[in-house]
Amino acid sequence: MKLYLDPGHGGSDPGATGNGLQEKTITLDIAIRIRDILLSNYHNVSVRMSRTADSTKSLAQRTNEANNWDADYFLSIHCNAFNGSAYGYEDFIHNSLSDQSITARYQTIIHEEVSKVNQLRNRGKKKANFHVLRESHMPALLTENGFIDHSGDAEKLRDPSWRQNVAQGHVYGLARAFQLQLKDNTPDPSPSNFFKVIAGSFRQRNNAEERVNLLSDENTEAIIVPVTISGQQWYRVQSGAFRNRDNANARVLQLQELGIEAFIITE
Template sequence: MKKVWIDAGHGGKDSGAVGNGLKEKDIALDVSLGVKKRLEDNYDGVQVLLTRSTDVFLELSERTKAADKAGADILVSVHCNAGGGAGGFETFRYINSQPASVALQNVLHKEIMVALKPFGVIDRGQKAKNLHMVRESKMPAVLTENLFIDVASDAAKLKRQEVIDALIEGHVQGIAKYLGLNKKEGKPVTKERDINIVSPWAEAVWKDMTDKKYFDGSRPGAPITREEMAIVLSRVINNLSHK
């Protein structure tokens, strides 16, 4: 049984980065809970342990001590970034990491970026830094920085469920590949739809609505938010008022 320690950054009185109506601690927890469920539901021989499963505060030392005591095989600390600029995704290992941490970072970073590709997220690269969570853990450890809370374009992505799902799936795929996990037998394999390709039965209508500027032509298979619906309705009303 492989033990995976998922550390949802911040929590409780420590909100982490805050901006654009989002809190880092909330996104970190959502992603962490999603990773646990998806890994345990779909793979054999894995147990996912969480630093926190609710909105509580823990010191950094409490987090790494708990992971070490549990005998976890790997640790992944989930965060969001801040600091402005163009935004994007990046990962960190310790500056003097063992090869196992480098290998974990390589596969985890790659799989998360593959999952984020449809959303145009900037790849800020794989980095090394003297961070507590990757320095004090006894097992291979990587910290992920999942987009920038204070960059409007990144924040808009983080408000979309399909982007959160992509972050979860990228973490799951990276962890599963690194640990060599096997899919559960009998688990139905469903092919995820490519939201960037329009279904054949909707091609004509989609083209018509795109030509008339009701939609921008992107992501025809994505769920529509209330904000996007408001924009479409506004365009319909404006067009009717001009006739």
């Protein structure tokens, strides 16, 4: 699999700014981590990056390079901004594509894997007419990893361990989408080993939505995960997925302080 990996912005273009952070720095850090994990742990992967330093590069240069290299996939890493009020994770494919396209299927897989680990509000899968999505000849995805001008998201963006988890989430998605094989003696990084914190389980989706909204008001991320139990539909509210159980326990305590009973699952 030939991956063209595009850290958004760079050089004279800082991208979004906020809370003492610049998008161009965050995106480069996450992209380098994605590259290093892929090359260290998986067979038959080639990665070409649009930039590996704080350099200026036009959008046309990026897509032309990917097209001329005949990449299999174009992945563009970004952060978002919107007057400090919006927060969370979202990703985009081109708006001309159907939900049944291979690009949309790849988006679904990567969206699922990144959302499992990023501890951000899930803003959903979206479509747009961005240059890198329109002009790339191969399937392409642009991910927006939090809002840099939102204090809660920025706190995570500033944390190197969080950026490592987000990079790993992208890699999980790429590995699933392209059926990448782990190198010998590389531990299986299956997300099934995560400790997931459940902050409620409801028969009615609107009740789950109320719980998510309550947590959002407290700057605590949460997503709704539909599950079928004994033939009945339930809506779990998941507030984070952690590799370290101590971190999951800390989230449970945080929720209990808000008056919300929570528990951990590892399925």
